[in-house]
Amino acid sequence: MKNIAEFSQQYEIDYARPLPARGLGSVYRAKDQEEQLLALKVLELHPNFDDGLFGRLYEGAKKLEHPHLLPYQVVHIFREEEVVQYYILMDYCAGGNWASRSSQLTTEEKRALLQDLVKLLIFLEKEGHCLQNLKLEHLLFKEEESLDWQLINYGAKENLPNYFHLDYAYLAPEQLQRQAIGPAADIWAFGVLLTAFWTGQLPFGQKSPQQTNAKIKNRILKGELPRELLRRLPLDLRYLVEGCLQKEPAKRWPSFEALAAAWEAGPAKDYAQSWEAAPSAEVSVLETLAYMGQEAEKTEAPKVEEQSEKTPFLERKFKRQKSKPITIWEILLWLGGALALGYYLSSLS
Template structure:
């Protein structure tokens, strides 16, 4: 059988150092460093000047050809900054375009996170300052990077120099997210919500990406990683955003950079000030292993919801649909990364609250976590006859696939992540959350007290908090109640009620979160949910 035909130089150069492929009459390819969706990067020897270089082979199938290579090289050549990769040359070999760049030995931030684990907050702050400088130099030239992520940040061994690379999808300010060919340009986990519209975006979009990258640098995971592209896009545009536990002094800058409204987003100057303070502070909190930082709804409480602004919701939804269409028609989802490598994963959520009196259950955990995928509320008729409790006027009883039934206000929409279920109001301001898990050794009261101890760390402005033991349907339970400031100026202060109880070895947790000033409404929804809650309806009740 004839060997499979390879494009470009991979068939010749893939065997490592010592091969004979020379391009441009002077660059001898030696070994492949990485491969992305739009290009392959090689280590090469510049035989004319006697130095090592990196050579990026642009994939012909990715489009652009020599014109694309020249455009990318010109974009980067405009930006002179110590933290931006240097471009030396552009050449062609057998019709394939190549960009010759400086070789940064040491791998990418993605490599570092996968191999050595997360950075300490102060170290991440220094990295963030370097990237802010690189982005500032690009923005001063009217260039948006549009793909700031760990795989595109190189860490030079020995010197610690941080280098932003891969401007392959960079555009002048005002360019669109959806390419002329219908491809989604960029990495969804690090893409700002305004770019999800497929419309115009400015320098603030790169700053959003930097905020997501800082989360990944300290926790090992992107705050928007989900199991599907649709889930990622929904999390970016609509899901609640909670800076994960372990960010320590980086929380204010991450919160500011992950503000959905670009006009309210933290600017580069203020971000630099906050990062400088964190870097100068030294050490900071210890880095959090990736496995620990995924939010568990009970004791970890890594963060609270950041609902989108109602005024932008319709435009963002249209953009999300456009992006999903682009992705599902076979377009390239992730742009090339210089050295390849994956990015981490993370999620966040808001915590709940406790009712005031120690008596029969009444409390709710505020807020939910970024809903991964919306779905219509289960039909009330799906519940087996006689197995559900009646709903008050204005509510409907839903039999949830996760294994329980309860009453929620009519018109509320169901969303889920891998651990929790949420029912939210049409405007996203009111959230009812439910989670089941294995009962902990300390029981409901121990779980709530653990969450309360972390309240100030995970909920900005955490106050008016209390945890009390109680019962629910005669079973041991705990109530938690608190107020906090929300994660953005547009969200504002919120109040949460949360109740958890143990039943047949399962810990059930039900919470309600609303804006301050609507606590009476929250208490009504909370009481209705708890009075109507029945386990074992609609699916498996096992944790």
């Protein structure tokens, strides 16, 4: 297939109603000549941003086979003028993603889904694929009334550039600092995903006009666990997440196999004691606003520039002093002085 015009002759594309997409490119419904419903991802890149990375990603993904991996059927690459366009066809999943249905699932269903996800991540880890962009929105249910699910965008054997990520909520500190990336980045993302899936809140914030990527990045790089939010997790899941969200990669679970083994064994008996010291298991209002991307802006007092007698007068900045309230004693003193002055003046006349 040589160009987009030929592609459009073979597939009917619904450009008017794009599907939700949380990454680069747009996603649409499409039908082939046999009326089979498909999902079409369209990705447009300037040649300066494309060194064949996305072609390698999708070609590598096509070699992987697993019941929980959404297969890429066809990948077309078109070059027109100064734009490289990727047209990727895949099966259409009609059941929504894990984030949209998490509130409808029971505790047992959530645990079963998470256990299956860990098994898939072990498989990808053994294949040498580092996801680098694991998130709830990439886990799709195939049908509305079914819990059968599949993962899209399932990683690479090379590091992905930061412009690949439009949302920093799931990124590990080393990704944000552009350091060497390995399996530990996926361990971090799993901790974020588990927390969001169970509580409905992302531990470091959800991108929004108020909650920018810069604010999310600052929270992640602080290296502080969102302990009040984690208290809403069952103890065994809290134990897993704490081992995932360590700022230093070497301090996280070394692999998904190790994570699975730790989950099966459970935390030590004295682990709960480290969480009993807090006065309350409720999330504060301020923390909730932070997680939802509506944290109140904290304004710092303006710094006063240092000045000296040598500073030219017209360049000096004078700070207006805040006035103090007048007290009753000052008023009585003024009245007494006025009466005394009146008496003195009257005696002169």
